[in-house]
Amino acid sequence: MSVDFNALAQQFCNFYYDQFDKDRSQLGNLYRDHSMMTFESTQLQGSRNIVEKLVSLPFRKVAHRISTLDAQPASENGDVLVMVTGELLVDEEQNAQRYSQCFHLIPESGSYFVLNDIFRLNYG
Amino acid sequence: MSVDFNALAQQFCNFYYDQFDKDRSQLGNLYRDHSMMTFESTQLQGSRNIVEKLVSLPFRKVAHRISTLDAQPASENGDVLVMVTGELLVDEEQNAQRYSQCFHLIPESGSYFVLNDIFRLNYG
Numbered sequence: 001m002s003v004d005f006n007a008l009a010q011q012f013c014n015f016y017y018d019q020f021d022k023d024r025s026q027l028g029n030l031y032r033d034h035s036m037m038t039f040e041s042t043q044l045q046g047s048r049n050i051v052e053k054l055v056s057l058p059f060r061k062v063a064h065r066i067s068t069l070d071a072q073p074a075s076e077n078g079d080v081l082v083m084v085t086g087e088l089l090v091d092e093e094q095n096a097q098r099y100s101q102c103f104h105l106i107p108e109s110g111s112y113f114v115l116n117d118i119f120r121l122n123y124g
Numbered sequence: 125m126s127v128d129f130n131a132l133a134q135q136f137c138n139f140y141y142d143q144f145d146k147d148r149s150q151l152g153n154l155y156r157d158h159s160m161m162t163f164e165s166t167q168l169q170g171s172r173n174i175v176e177k178l179v180s181l182p183f184r185k186v187a188h189r190i191s192t193l194d195a196q197p198a199s200e201n202g203d204v205l206v207m208v209t210g211e212l213l214v215d216e217e218q219n220a221q222r223y224s225q226c227f228h229l230i231p232e233s234g235s236y237f238v239l240n241d242i243f244r245l246n247y248g
Contacts, residue, residue: 038194070162070242074198074228083162083207083226083242098246100224102207104198116196118207122222122246123191 009071009082012105012112017064017086024054024062030114037117050117059090067098078107079115085122098122133195133206136229136236141188141210148178148186154238161241174241183214191222202231203239209246222246 031047074081082103087096104116155171198205206227211220228240
């Protein structure tokens with residue numbers, strides 16, 4: 001299976017952060033029951049738990065900005081590994097927080113879901 | 125296959141950075157011909173090219189320090205995904221540089237090799 005993994009990763013991340021910033025309660029479709037997320041050392045499994053965690057984060061408004069995005073094929077089946085570094089701004093804060101995030105994307109029926117998701121704020 | 129992926133990831137990263145800091149020309153055994161590395165947007169494939177790149181980096185002394193390390197199982201075959209954030213100090217520099225790195229580890233004959241490796245310095 002040949003896939004332009006760089007374009008796919010860029011497209012996925014644009015969609016992901018756009019949806020996150022607009023309404024993060026709608027991200028559940030991107031995860032499956034066996035998907036895993038580690039959010040600042042909290043380990044979660046399954047679409048429902050992951051979205052519950054994201055929705056519970058203590059901010060109303062959030063805006064992600066990607067600084068770097070790197071992608072690689074992660075198997076012969078079309079899996080794609082993405083690492084993002086970026087900044088996010090919450091609510092009325094003036095100072096952006098830097099973060100790193102890693103996604104492992106799995107092809108399914110012409111689209112992709114997130115099998116692995118690791119998120120960390122980068123403290124200065 | 126059951127594996128303590130957190131312990132495995134920690135052990136791998138300790139070994140990797142220890143070897144990197146002592147003599148990075150010896151890291152080739154951890155990669156295979158189809159392994160990929162993205163180093164600050166340069167895409168490399170294969171153990172030889174990866175080690176050549178690492179050896180060519182313009183510093184003599186380097187010391188990595190892990191700040192956060194998160195791991196997840198990345199398949200049913202024992203693959204492990206690791207994301208590290210950390211700091212590194214080169215030569216006689218007084219200020220550490222922050223970095224993010226992602227490893228996709230594949231089990232092989234009782235050990236692991238690196239299929240995917242993505243490295244980025246985090247500029248402030």
